[in-house]
Amino acid sequence: MEVQILSRKLIAPSSPTPPHLQNLKVSCFDQLAPSIYLPCIFYYPADGENNEKRSKEMEKSLAETLSLFYPLGGRYIKDEFSVECNDMGAEFLEAKVGGFLSQLLEREERESEMASHLVAPLFQAENSPLVIVQFNMFACGGLAIGISIAHRIADAFTIGTFINAWATACRIGSEKVHCRPSFQLGSLFPPKEMPSSSATAPGTDIKIIRRRFVFDGHTLSKLKAIARGGDSEQLVKHHPSRVEVVTALIWMALS
Structure with a gap:
């Protein structure tokens, strides 16, 4: 493209x-x-x-x-x-x-x-x-x-x-x-006099590892339902957005 x-x-x-x-x-x-x-x-x-x-x-x-x-x-x-x-x-x-x-x-x-x-x-x-x-x-x-x-x-x-x-x-x-x-x-915390360093930026040969997580519409709907507690007990007082439920899931997995 x-x-x-x-x-x-x-x-x-x-x-x-x-x-x-x-x-x-x-x-x-x-x-x-x-x-x-x-x-x-x-x-x-x-x-x-x-x-x-x-x-x-x-x-x-x-x-x-x-x-x-x-x-x-x-x-x-x-x-x-x-x-x-x-x-x-x-x-x-x-x-x-x-x-x-x-x-x-x-x-x-x-x-x-x-x-x-x-x-x-x-x-x-x-x-x-x-x-x-x-x-x-x-x-x-x-x-x-x-x-x-x-x-x-x-x-x-x-x-x-x-x-x-x-x-x-x-x-x-x-x-x-x-x-x-x-x-x-x-x-x-004011700046201080420090010896200059040439290692202020990574080299171009450094490899960066990325991770990609994909949540489709059906999965997001299920996560929202879980956050709302289904039809009975309500876990949150508002309807969470897609970003909120995904962020909460990742945070819970890392905790």
């Missing part, structure tokens, strides 16, 4: 960052983080909605979310161990994918091969945006949204919180986002 980049733009925070927050020192823990980007890909089947309209909605809600997560709209200054919160923005790409989403998901080896084309590269220049979004539109109307965030400024929890806040803003409005993140870890 061919991936063609249609447009590329910067999405700035909807509200400017106050002057007293425009320079953020990273913590000594983030100082040691490798200069890589952590990628996520979210797949959505076609449902008849206009993807161009969705892209505009995502751009608008991304700008609003970046106002809350203001460091993600800045640039990392390597020599100063800090983020310049200058509102230069996140990068937003629109791409056209030749083929159907189902063709990609039905074959694991094809998905593994295509994954690197649906998100930004693992390594970026030091002055690159800290968040890069690629909005991939398939011929069938399906979507694959690739999100890459610099590990220097965000760990897995931060990324999850940011994506959840962005999804809420896009779905029901930014006023419904109750998350008010704090970025004061650098003041509690």
